[in-house]
Amino acid sequence: MKKKMLALALATAMTTISLAGCGTSSTPTDATTNKSTDATTETDTATAETEEEIPENEIIGNPDAEDAFYVYCWNADVMNNVIKYFQEVYPEDAKRIVYVNTGGSDYYQTKIDALLEDPTNPQYPDMIAMEMDYIMKYTDSDYTLPVSDLGITEADMKNMYQYTIDAATVDGKVKGLSWQATPGAMMYRRSLAEKYLGTSDPDKVQEFFKDWDTMLETGKKILADSNGETKLFSGVDDVKRVYQASRENAWYDANSVLTVEDTMLNYMDYAKALQDAGLTNGTAQWSDEWAANVKSDNTFAYMGCTWFLHWTLKANSGGEKVGEGTYGDWAMTAGPQSYYWGGTWLGATAGCSDKELAGKIMKAATCDTEMMKKICKGSLDYVNNKEAIAALSAEGVGNYDFLGGQDFLGYFSPLAEKIELPAMCGEDFYITNAFDDQTNAYVNGNKDKDTAVKDFKAYVVDLYPYLTAE
């Protein structure tokens, strides 16, 4: 009996602990299996061991080289928009770059945090990409270097939009630079606007969406006129970023007290109003259904920004040229409120092996007007350089057949000037996720607003021990 008990206890211990054993450290070890010296894709063996669903790292470049310069990003953005163009001008330097695509933003922070802690790791990142949702986490730490250490002066930054500099500034030090500015707009279907609003001209359509209440009325009108076929948005969370961008306070203040400010409470109300009036198709942002609605007549508009236009809307429009899918049937108007959405910053890490190269890449990608013109022409990304934008807009580069000929550069340009940086904190990504869950519960009628806010606070305080709720 005793032996059996012991055996049982040990078996329980073994199985229980097998999960605890894998959680704490996921520092990738150097994968030595790769023998080819050419640019090859290599799978990272160490990160795959923890949980099955963590995507494998995709590595471009030669990681075995002595002077390998590691750049980390959660997707191929930096590769396609920056390094590709850097390569053309500085082929010798570009050879040293080892680009690691961690595959999806969900696990990006987890992966690089472990690496940043250990500068002796052969795969230690020399440069990291940081997204708006968590840039503060890295800039407000000793893990990133001020750009002045890399030889980038204020004069170099003169053409940037001020908000992109503010976003990466901590204690007066700029610690990251971005090659893109990301003003947002409302993107709607021309044919549907013609049908239900009588016009597809952006200036006239804007009248129907000039403020939140008018937008709601217009949504109801479209729904009624289309016999319920066409909804204003795909999901209620499409308007989230607009509200979020106008926050005055971060999720928590200097005393680490968690607050939900009126802007976000208003968002909850508006989301509920959209849901109750049946103005959405009930999708969640980034889900397959949400993306599929881009080519369907059931969705009138999306709230999107510069990169959204190309990589989300165009990519999902179901066509490559005018006439295919909904390609060419879109137009932009400012919508109820100006806002910005996302953006990617580059930062050099504290243990960066070659500050000169880091400075060179950042200077080329974020300060060099000629280079940025090339980036804009090549990828149609809205670059963070006023001079380049003005020149390109004059050249007519912005006339975009996807938008029925509308000049997107000219359109975004005044919007970009207007962007004011909202308050942020390093935990934005996860806290906003938790807020979305509770908003959904409220919107779907599973709980009332006060309970939702209370549950949100309880959950966030539970996750972050240094925060308190009022």
Place this chain on the structure above:
Amino acid sequence: MADISQKSNMGKKRKTVEYGRYGYLFIAPFFIVYAIFQLWPLVYTIWMSFMEYYSKGLKEIGPNFIGFKNIVNAFITTGKEGAVLFDTFTFKALGNTIFMWMLNFVPQILLSLLLASWFTDTRVKLKGQGAFKVTMFMPNIITAASLAVLFYSLFSINGPMTQLLKNMGAIPGNYDFMVHKLPTQILIAFIQFWMWYGNTMIVLIAGILGINPSLYEASRVDGANSKQIFYHITLPLLKPITLFVLVTSAIGGLQMYDIPSLFNVNQGGDGLPDFASTTITMYIRKLTLTSKDFGKAGAASVVLFLVTLIISLFFFFVLGEKEDRRQRKSRKGV
């Protein structure tokens, strides 16, 4: 060779001792691996649960020894309403896990028992048994991750199953499984059930085949019907196997991770909607990797360990003890 033959001449007792020593060498690798990869993390996790150890942003705080505070916090919330026992996210996650496991296990063991008794019934002699068994075992071969993704797309808002049910009028036109708690939990439980009933059935068949056939013959000679045979011979003699299935399933079920973590989750890895499909292991993962509160994660792991231990011991005593007692009694009688 000469050595061994000499030693063997020294006496029989000595010889057995020598072989025993080699035995220890053979089992040593297991214990070494166990000590490094399982025992040490186990001890370390428990040690962590006594620490205040978290990161604020990228700044690490701790580890400072704070005694039982983490573990107490895992059991009790102290808010405006005073201290409430079990009203913590640790226990909410644990509750979700146990609920989803029960939803999966009860129908699973019933169906598996039924199928196992049909397949082993010598009077029915089911044809094409192999084909049936393979078909039923098949879901177990598919990776849990793929199943979770597959079911998610089947039952998402525009998924084929959702559309089918809408067309049949079974659910209202704007229904979404993924925004309701119970349907999400039922779907996760169903995936588990569908994955594992074949496996449980095979184990039970093995158990039933291990029962002495003469018992069945004797009962049939005595005129027992199938029902009586099942309840009075198969079930009582199958108890050790049932106990095994129950305990392994409970331990596996409490660590439910892969399916719920890929099924209906947000970008931060929380089970949707509103925490309902977050299992205890997902919660521990979130604490370790996202918020980096190792102390709290350690405490949650200790709670999981304790609950697993209690549940296993409970099953062990309820189902196992009686048999032991009966045996002891019968021995006394002899």
